[in-house]
Amino acid sequence: MIFYFSATGNSKWVAEQLADILGENTVSVNEELRNSKSNYTYSLSDDERIGFVFPVHSWGVPSLMLRFIKRLKLNNYNGHQVFSVCTCGDDAGYTNKILEDALKGKGLKLESCHTVQMPNTYIVFPFFDVDDKAVERQKVESAKYRIRKISKAIVDGMEDKSLYVKGSMAALKTSLIYPLFKKYTFGQNPFRVSDACLHCGLCEKTCPTSNIRMEDGKPVWGNQCVQCLACIHHCPVRAIEYGKITEKKGRYVFKEMDEKNGDVTI
Numbered sequence: 001m002i003f004y005f006s007a008t009g010n011s012k013w014v015a016e017q018l019a020d021i022l023g024e025n026t027v028s029v030n031e032e033l034r035n036s037k038s039n040y041t042y043s044l045s046d047d048e049r050i051g052f053v054f055p056v057h058s059w060g061v062p063s064l065m066l067r068f069i070k071r072l073k074l075n076n077y078n079g080h081q082v083f084s085v086c087t088c089g090d091d092a093g094y095t096n097k098i099l100e101d102a103l104k105g106k107g108l109k110l111e112s113c114h115t116v117q118m119p120n121t122y123i124v125f126p127f128f129d130v131d132d133k134a135v136e137r138q139k140v141e142s143a144k145y146r147i148r149k150i151s152k153a154i155v156d157g158m159e160d161k162s163l164y165v166k167g168s169m170a171a172l173k174t175s176l177i178y179p180l181f182k183k184y185t186f187g188q189n190p191f192r193v194s195d196a197c198l199h200c201g202l203c204e205k206t207c208p209t210s211n212i213r214m215e216d217g218k219p220v221w222g223n224q225c226v227q228c229l230a231c232i233h234h235c236p237v238r239a240i241e242y243g244k245i246t247e248k249k250g251r252y253v254f255k256e257m258d259e260k261n262g263d264v265t266i
């Protein structure tokens with residue numbers, strides 16, 4: 001059973017690729033968190049593995065994944081293999097340690113943690129932007145090969161440390177920047193919508209914390225934002241901005257490439 005959280009589709013795609021190769025089912029954490037009736041209880045069969053797939057947020061685990069893990073109840077858990085795969089634009093810092101601690105709190109032992117580099121989605125800080133199209137394509141192509149390697153390591157039950165990229169100054173990033181990120185990005189964020197808004201409500205539907213409500217056909221943000229950036233990237237007409245900083249930044253949502261001609265299929 002692979003639990004995945006994904007704001008812009010990278011981790012969803014990675015989770016689905018892994019599930020295909022490993023023969024596991026997937027559970028969308030986004031959907032579970034939006035479902036007020038979910039009791040976060042899942043039954044495991046004997047031969048299942050437990051996987052956690054999510055994007056790295058500021059060199060740590062996204063707070064929504066941690067919220068989900070806190071609520072998670074697994075029936076029939078009996079020492080099943082536990083692995084994780086985090087997607088990141090560059091590197092993950094000590095995201096693995098944060099996850100390991102969170103899972104330990106639930107009596108689960110994280111056996112292996114891997115990273116897959118995917119197109120970047122962090123655009124709300126100076127000098128950070130989406131990748132250009134050639135880099136996006138190259139990252140997705142390399143990811144396919146890496147996912148196969150990760151799957152093999154999982155099947156073999158052997159942790160391969162070369163399949164986790166922590167990057168430079170990992171301790172500093174995870175112990176200093178990650179807590180600051182969590183503290184200062186939770187709550188109200190300076191999102192706004194322009195007259196280009198189509199009133200389609202996609203931002204409302206994709207917000208994993210149900211923090212957006214439509215008023216007179218336009219989105220209004222509440223105070224439960226975790227800055228996953230799903231709303232701003234999914235808007236089909238770029239009508240959403242984060243203050244002024246995103247006005248000249250790109251937008252990105254994962255789309256499957258057409259293998260033959262490189263076009264995207266939507």
Ligand SMILES: Cc1cc2nc3c(=O)[nH]c(=O)nc-3n(C[C@H](O)[C@H](O)[C@H](O)COP(=O)(O)O)c2cc1C
Nearest residue numbers: 006007008009010011055058059088089090091121
């Ligand atoms: C709030 C936020 C913080 C991020 N922090 C990092 C980071 O610390 N390191 C990194 O390499 N990528 C970082 N990224 C990029 C994402 O981890 C990466 O693009 C990921 O594949 C997005 O996955 P998703 O489409 O499943 O949401 C960040 C993205 C966001 C939105």
